[in-house]
Amino acid sequence: MNAFNVSEHMQALGLQAKTAAFLMARADAATKNIALKALARRLREAGPVLAVANQKDLERATAAGLSAPMVDRLKLTPKVIETVALGCEQLAGMADVIGEIIGMKQQPSGIRVGQMRVPIGVFGMIYESRPNVTIEAASLAIKSGNAAILRGGSEAIESNKALALLVSEALAEAGLPVDAVQLVQTTDREAVGQLIAMPEFVHVIIPRGGKGLIERISRDAKVPVIKHLDGNCHVYVDDTAEFGMALRIVDNAKTQKYSPCNAAEGLLVSEVVAEDFLPQIAAIFAAKGVEMRCDPAAARILRSDEAALDPAAKVIDAVETDWSEEYLAAVISIKVVAGVDEAIAHINRYSSHHTDAIVTRDHVHAQRFLREVDSASVMVNASTRFADGFEFGLGAEIGISTDKFHARGPVGIEGLTSLKYVVLGQGEVRT
Numbered sequence: 198m199n200a201f202n203v204s205e206h207m208q209a210l211g212l213q214a215k216t217a218a219f220l221m222a223r224a225d226a227a228t229k230n231i232a233l234k235a236l237a238r239r240l241r242e243a244g245p246v247l248a249v250a251n252q253k254d255l256e257r258a259t260a261a262g263l264s265a266p267m268v269d270r271l272k273l274t275p276k277v278i279e280t281v282a283l284g285c286e287q288l289a290g291m292a293d294v295i296g297e298i299i300g301m302k303q304q305p306s307g308i309r310v311g312q313m314r315v316p317i318g319v320f321g322m323i324y325e326s327r328p329n330v331t332i333e334a335a336s337l338a339i340k341s342g343n344a345a346i347l348r349g350g351s352e353a354i355e356s357n358k359a360l361a362l363l364v365s366e367a368l369a370e371a372g373l374p375v376d377a378v379q380l381v382q383t384t385d386r387e388a389v390g391q392l393i394a395m396p397e398f399v400h401v402i403i404p405r406g407g408k409g410l411i412e413r414i415s416r417d418a419k420v421p422v423i424k425h426l427d428g429n430c431h432v433y434v435d436d437t438a439e440f441g442m443a444l445r446i447v448d449n450a451k452t453q454k455y456s457p458c459n460a461a462e463g464l465l466v467s468e469v470v471a472e473d474f475l476p477q478i479a480a481i482f483a484a485k486g487v488e489m490r491c492d493p494a495a496a497r498i499l500r501s502d503e504a505a506l507d508p509a510a511k512v513i514d515a516v517e518t519d520w521s522e523e524y525l526a527a528v529i530s531i532k533v534v535a536g537v538d539e540a541i542a543h544i545n546r547y548s549s550h551h552t553d554a555i556v557t558r559d560h561v562h563a564q565r566f567l568r569e570v571d572s573a574s575v576m577v578n579a580s581t582r583f584a585d586g587f588e589f590g591l592g593a594e595i596g597i598s599t600d601k602f603h604a605r606g607p608v609g610i611e612g613l614t615s616l617k618y619v620v621l622g623q624g625e626v627r628t
């Protein structure tokens with residue numbers, strides 16, 4: 198048997214994607230929606246097959262010692278499958294934005310100038326070991342009329358192969374090119390190196406992952422990149438925060454799920470309310486086993502007799518690196534700040550500019566936070582966990598862009614499109 202040649206494989210995927218992209222760009226809305234509905238049906242029918250594939254991944258991951266939150270996101274449960282199937286149906290029900298023309302205006306010369314929304318072409322995506330992302334990316338590629346080359350996390354390879362087969366079948370059923378969505382068939386990272394350096398085939402790269410991934414992409418990519426990076430997200434509890442609300446939001450932002458990029462990693466509390474608020478949130482964290490990495494002021498409050506914390510509560514002295522850390526685990530950094538100015542300054546210095554929230558009843562503080570915090574999503578009185586394409590009404594998401602150009606925050610259909618100018622004349626010439 199011939200050895201698997203990564204370079205040949207990637208060149209073949211690239212060429213096939215380029216051909217498919219041309220056909221996808223001219224596919225009509227009804228055909229794309231047939232494919233999406235077929236994919237939803239096939240996902241529901243394939244439950245047992247997907248379970249077998251996913252079990253192989255889970256066994257390998259568990260044997261390799263993957264942490265519990267990471268194993269959790271690898272799971273392709275019936276609920277996860279139903280959610281992505283529903284997502285495909287929701288996308289099918291959404292208006293097709295491809296071909297829409299906006300801003301048509303007549304110019305002094307007589308020509309009319311506007312902009313048409315068009316697919317980007319071929320996007321290459323590198324993402325974490327979360328199999329549902331394969332379907333979200335595939336369904337968004339179909340709806341937006343793009344072709345995609347998907348390189349999922351290595352722990353999810355069996356699940357992804359099974360899912361990619363369903364996508365090909367759904368595309369074929371609708372009469373669309375099966376190569377519109379292709380999965381890289383190897384976990385060899387050399388394939389990533391090839392994918393990001395094929396400008397003749399791939400128009401944009403979408404990396405979803407941590408710092409190691411982005412270092413490589415930034416160094417080696419030969420095509421534009423829309424970065425979907427780490428989330429060092431914060432909740433700031435302001436002087437006037439309503440405590441019940443603040444407790445609910447901070448608890449949810451930290452503990453509803455530990456692995457996502459939109460989970461809170463840092464809690465900032467105004468010194469005006471710190472003595473009262475911190476023991477209450479710390480009691481919740483202690484009950485859930487959340488380790489608290491505290492600055493001296495927070496540590497003093499939580500170690501005092503008045504706090505009356507369970508002796509088993511994990512109150513640790515924070516070090517400088519804690520402020521920049523994305524734990525993705527039952528750990529949170531806690532700092533007492535003088536007020537909204539210090540909170541904004543801290544966030545702008547240490548956050549990864551992903552998602553940050555303020556809990557307050559002060560309108561001026563809320564407005565200042567929204568305007569001055571330089572992050573892709575800024576929130577008032579809501580959990581950072583809402584930073585998600587589905588929750589933002591986009592139908593699905595490619596991920597959460599931490600870039601400032603082209604697309605910022607949760608990226609849906611429009612983030613996978615571009616606008617080109619269209620000019621309508623009646624024989625005008627330039628003088």
Ligand SMILES: NC(=O)C1=CN([C@@H]2O[C@H](COP(=O)(O)OP(=O)(O)OC[C@H]3O[C@@H](n4cnc5c(N)ncnc54)[C@H](OP(=O)(O)O)[C@@H]3O)[C@@H](O)[C@H]2O)C=CC1
Nearest residue numbers: 324325349350351389406407410425426427428458596597
């Ligand atoms: N902003 C967003 O939308 C999202 C951001 N994230 C972020 O992702 C991170 C957690 O996910 P995690 O799986 O640990 O991320 P990783 O960065 O470790 O892995 C993500 C993907 O990148 C690949 N990869 C990583 N490093 C390299 C490299 N040097 N060369 C080639 N490929 C590489 C991985 O491949 P392999 O399988 O071979 O390791 C995997 O496919 C967190 O920082 C989280 O915040 C996660 C989801 C969404």
Ligand SMILES: N[C@@H](CCC(=O)OP(=O)(O)O)C(=O)O
Nearest residue numbers: 270325327456457458459585
């Ligand atoms: N959109 C997602 C967040 C994406 C994300 O961070 O995924 P992961 O890092 O794989 O857990 C959500 O909140 O559901």
